[in-house]
Amino acid sequence: MSVLELRDVSRWYGNVVAVNGVTMTVGPGVTGLLGPNGAGKSTLIHMMGGFLAPSNGQVGIDGQRIWKNPSVYRHIGLVPEREAAYDFLSGRQFVRSMAKLHKLSDPDAAAERALGMVEMAAAADRAIGTYSKGMKQRIKMASALVHDPPVLLLDEPFNGMDPRQRLQLMDLIRKMAAEGRTVLFSSHILEEVERLAHHIEVIIAGRHAASGDFRAIRRLMTDRPHMFAIRSSDDRRLAAVLIADDSTRGVELTSTGLQVEAVDFLRFTSLLPQAARTADIRLLEVSPADESLESVFSYLVAS
Numbered sequence: 692m693s694v695l696e697l698r699d700v701s702r703w704y705g706n707v708v709a710v711n712g713v714t715m716t717v718g719p720g721v722t723g724l725l726g727p728n729g730a731g732k733s734t735l736i737h738m739m740g741g742f743l744a745p746s747n748g749q750v751g752i753d754g755q756r757i758w759k760n761p762s763v764y765r766h767i768g769l770v771p772e773r774e775a776a777y778d779f780l781s782g783r784q785f786v787r788s789m790a791k792l793h794k795l796s797d798p799d800a801a802a803e804r805a806l807g808m809v810e811m812a813a814a815a816d817r818a819i820g821t822y823s824k825g826m827k828q829r830i831k832m833a834s835a836l837v838h839d840p841p842v843l844l845l846d847e848p849f850n851g852m853d854p855r856q857r858l859q860l861m862d863l864i865r866k867m868a869a870e871g872r873t874v875l876f877s878s879h880i881l882e883e884v885e886r887l888a889h890h891i892e893v894i895i896a897g898r899h900a901a902s903g904d905f906r907a908i909r910r911l912m913t914d915r916p917h918m919f920a921i922r923s924s925d926d927r928r929l930a931a932v933l934i935a936d937d938s939t940r941g942v943e944l945t946s947t948g949l950q951v952e953a954v955d956f957l958r959f960t961s962l963l964p965q966a967a968r969t970a971d972i973r974l975l976e977v978s979p980a981d982e983s984l985e986s987v988f989s990y991l992v993a994s
């Protein structure tokens with residue numbers, strides 16, 4: 692069992708601050724690193740994998756520093772976001788070459804074991820260039836697992852996958868964690884993280900914004916103010932009814948209808964149809980106006 696520890700970690704590229712004072716601990720099981728594009732997830736993962744030096748702070752595993760410490764590299768496997776660039780190699784050749792790079796005592800046996808773990812033994816003699824997206828992800832995973840590390844880091848592993856490949860990879864990641872590994876994967880898709888991770892760390896604009904199980908993160912998200920765009924048979928009267936209730940903080944009459952800011956999501960969504968019916972107003976359209984992940988993230992940052 693291994694534990695990754697980040698203490699006040701920052702990383703900058705010239706004057707771009709990619710990661711800013713992040714402290715977190717990642718233990719066994721599946722952890723999701725959630726954040727919008729450009730939040731600093733890859734930078735964090737590369738520092739945890741020993742590929743990148745922190746500009747400030749410490750990144751460690753089981754009490755040992757990771758950067759420039761080859762003795763701990765055996766404990767970490769990293770599956771990068773980029774496609775494997777060795778399309779001319781067969782899957783087996785690629786995984787074997789990784790086993791040799793790790794100077795394993797029996798690289799061929801290690802490669803077979805890793806190929807078996809990701810269920811790629813049958814397709815292992817085909818060139819990587821002929822693989823589907825899901826197969827490429829599996830072969831990258833086999834190469835990251837060839838030295839049987841207790842820590843597995845995956846950068847945006849589901850990008851570009853179809854739903855079936857996504858489910859297969861989720862099963863595989865769960866299996867890796869069930870075997871006692873510390874597995875961390877990054878994603879910008881909340882539902883993906885929710886389905887797979889038992890613990891979530893949220894990163895926004897380089898900063899650590901929230902942490903907890905998916906219920907805690909969901910709660911943060913439903914507790915935030917919600918904007919709704921509403922059209923009805925009598926917008927002016929509906930505005931007066933809504934603003935009289937505590938669940939609503941603001942109502943604006945626009946050229947197309949109403950913009951409503953609800954502060955109590957559950958109460959508001961049950962009040963709205965009731966209030967409209969009582970006042971004999973017909974609701975023509977109710978749509979969430981700010982459900983993008985970006986707006987959820989910006990709320991978390993501000994809180």
Ligand SMILES: Nc1ncnc2c1ncn2[C@@H]1O[C@H](COP(=O)(O)OP(=O)(O)OP(=O)(O)O)[C@@H](O)[C@H]1O
Pocket residue numbers: 704707708709726727728729730731732733734735847879
């Ligand atoms: N080598 C680099 N030189 C300069 N800036 C960089 C470099 N690598 C990353 N950045 C910047 O650092 C910030 C964080 O990037 P990073 O790739 O870590 O984010 P991310 O959350 O992984 O995003 P994505 O999912 O889009 O890859 C971004 O503003 C990015 O432009």
